[in-house]
Amino acid sequence: MGKHILIPVDGSDQAHEACEFVAENSPDSDVTLLHVINPAEAGYSVQAGLPTFSEEWYERQKERAEEIFEEVEPDLAGGDGTVTRETEIGKPTNTIVEFAEDNGVDQIVMGSHGRSGVSRILLGSVAETVARRSPIPVTIVR
């Protein structure tokens, strides 16, 4: 009887670790890979003084999400459950916790750091905030 595990993925090496952890520890789980597109990362155009959250930027992020899914999905090969890909737009921490709550997720498994993490010893702010707010178990891998 499989659980539903949510793995937030962002293109970091630690997202691979998270997938490998699930493949090893919960091979019969249904997995949702969630990539969150963060509009805050679109930045601002200095010249125009306007947000650069453009249709083009968004399309590039969606393509990037697919590349990320392609990269990590093989880590889950051999499991018995389904693997679903989801892309959401929003602030990563809120989006991850809300997705988990709204979709019957039993456990969140994520890396301690995302792409911008600089240290293996410190807990990244996204992982920390998800661990703080999540009403369901959160596993933090390294």
Add this chain to the structure above:
Amino acid sequence: MGKHILIPVDGSDQAHEACEFVAENSPDSDVTLLHVINPAEAGYSVQAGLPTFSEEWYERQKERAEEIFEEVEPDLAGGDGTVTRETEIGKPTNTIVEFAEDNGVDQIVMGSHGRSGVSRILLGSVAETVARRSPIPVTIVR
């Protein structure tokens, strides 16, 4: 092939949740239940102005540890692995992480709050610090 899972236990309800999580998700794991006796909790005697870390206090804490183990161990019943009880003296966060490192622990599973936790929404300081410092995966249950 069982993993070695460390469950820090302190007499809180959440330690039960941690044990139940392991029983359900990793029934073939070897489990170490670790109770940390914190000398800082011995407090000070106002009258004497001296630390009350006495032999009597320590003996009471060791008895309390055994009571805690008796309380939670049934939660692990039905698993295939061994259950080991360990009591250590020290600062809980350091002691938990060092024990894990020194004893080939594969994963730490713990409640988000200990006995003194006041809110289900906030991550307790022990869980947060363990999650920050642990080089191995940490699962935080609620």
